[in-house]
């Protein structure tokens with residue numbers, strides 16, 4: 181049942197969307213993702229998606245190396261043009277696939293890690309310690325020990341407990357630290373220090389011989405498309421940095437602005453909208469603006485504000501950012517095959533992969549194409565579900581597609597952020613990952629085998 185008071189909202193929503201159920205509003209253009217159509221086939225860098233599906237099997241993730249590079253360059257050049265002193269660190273949790281991470285590092289990105297595993301992975305991939313930032317709210321002693329021993333660039337401290345751990349671990353070695361701030365606009369709760377707590381934390385850091393205070397870190401959230409949040413937050417941080425300089429004599433040399441930059445062609449659903457779509461089979465509408473904000477838009481506005489605040493406060497920090505989805509989302513695709521169709525109240529298509537490997541589809545609109553039916557005529561509304569025995573395994577509650585048949589291959593675009601990192605082995609092994617690069621395609625990760633899934637079990 182809907183919450184009370186929602187009825188009027190539903191009525192106006194339904195009136196607006198009534199048309200959407202009858203009229204096909206079309207789809208986002210494949211060229212947004214640098215894809216092309218050849219006859220009835222969708223292609224990526226001259227490779228036909230269905231042939232890749234045939235060669236490697238489905239479900240299958242495909243990384244577009246060229247698009248990854250392009251996104252990385254756009255982000256760096258956008259910010260470098262607008263912030264004098266700038267560095268980017270790719271958020272490993274967003275997509276920890278070495279085939280993609282390698283490209284970000286080749287393009288000059290460092291690594292933002294949040295766990296012992298991610299720190300290990302960055303070092304294993306050859307990332308220089310000075311290009312690693314360590315965030316995270318429950319850093320293990322082991323991971324902190326490695327971070328100190330390897331002399332990584334920055335540990336962003338999240339709690340008083342962490343200061344104590346670091347005090348122990350830095351008896352003989354110095355390390356640069358930042359502190360994560362909770363501001364009016366940032367994620368709160370379990371993350372970082374409130375401004376009042378931060379003053380106490382900074383006093384402790386100052387008293388601790390081998391902890392060098394470098395600066396502040398914040399992360400505002402994810403899928404942010406309006407700039408207001410960043411601007412207000414920067415004002416708060418610079419004001420706080422001024423206070424700290426005056427009261428404790430601590431200089432802010434680094435400002436780590438986190439990630440959170442939204443992808444224009446991906447839209448978060450409201451919970452009401454999700455419920456309505458599921459109950460009435462009304463398709464979600466794509467975002468109205470699929471072009472902005474770009475990396476350059478974020479960079480321009482944030483850069484301008486920082487330079488204004490620096491002039492005002494005489495604080496000139498180096499700016500670090502930890503982008504995730506804005507640089508990786510559009511560079512990876514998920515291929516899924518139709519394994520069964522059913523006619524119930526709605527037309528239903530069952531795919532060979534579901535929410536187990538495509539978790540973000542539960543809350544966010546993403547376009548999807550039928551790779552072998554790009555020359556379609558009329559489309560119909562389908563409910564697209566995964567293969568697992570879970571009623572929540574719904575990828576699209578209602579979406580227009582050409583007539584679907586067993587064997588058709590769906591390409592879910594924007595599968596490069598939080599798909600692989602949230603994927604699990606619920607009922608099915610996790611898929612392979614293939615990279616398409618310079619006219620070649622190659623395996624970046626093997627599909628999990630049954631033996632692999634069973635490897636650590638005692639019988």
Ligand SMILES: Cc1ncc(COP(=O)(O)O)c(C=O)c1O
Nearest residue numbers: 271399402439440502503504505
């Ligand atoms: C501390 C931190 N930095 C960066 C990111 C990357 O966020 P996004 O993918 O929204 O850019 C996250 C994501 O949760 C995060 O927690």
